Amino acid sequence: MSANPSKKLKLWELKRVNEADFRAQKKFPLVLVLDSIRSLNNIGSFFRTADAFNVELIYLCGITAQPPHRDIHKTALGATETVKWEYRSSLHEALDELKACGYAICVVEQAVETTLLQEVEAIEAKGFALVFGNEVDGVDQTALDRADHIIEVPQFGTKHSLNVSVCAGIVLWEFAKKYFN
Secondary structure (H helix, E strand, O other): OOOOOOOOOHHHOOOOOOOOHHHHHEEEEEEEEEOOOOOOOHHHHHHHHHOOOOEEEEEEOOOOOOOHHHHHHHHHOOHHHOOEEEEEEEHHHHHHHHHHOOEEEEEEEEOOOOOEEEHHHHHOOOEEEEEEEEOOOOOOOHHHHHOOOEHHHOOOOOOOOHHHHHHHHHHHHHHHHHHOO
């Protein structure tokens, strides 16, 4: 008799890697760049999502808070201990550094000319720096001016934007698919 295919799995049945193995495994060449994210819960959510999608690094820029912080930890559920991160006071220095290392700078924003999210599979690069902006003002215009690509998530409702951490999950899924084999 076979197991029930719709049976909900227990955490121990998921066969996830442990923290040490996760830190050691080869990461996808994806870097998240957070441009002055205000919400500590959003920051924690970025960490947790970065862990799920095997992200190489998170740059926390500008006023983005840094771990350790109780409210970040509450949402990250320990991912601040597994995902590598660095703080840069200057978003522009972070982007220049990433560009010099061969990453394509992909700003997630609404602009006059964009690449729709479903079209990112055609973008070729050594790696991708995905830039997400402040919950009110979005990504700084000077970062858009430095971008190799401006990525837009299509939306079909009445609101003008998604929550930034929800947006990150959607965008990361599309970029992480490039590395499945």
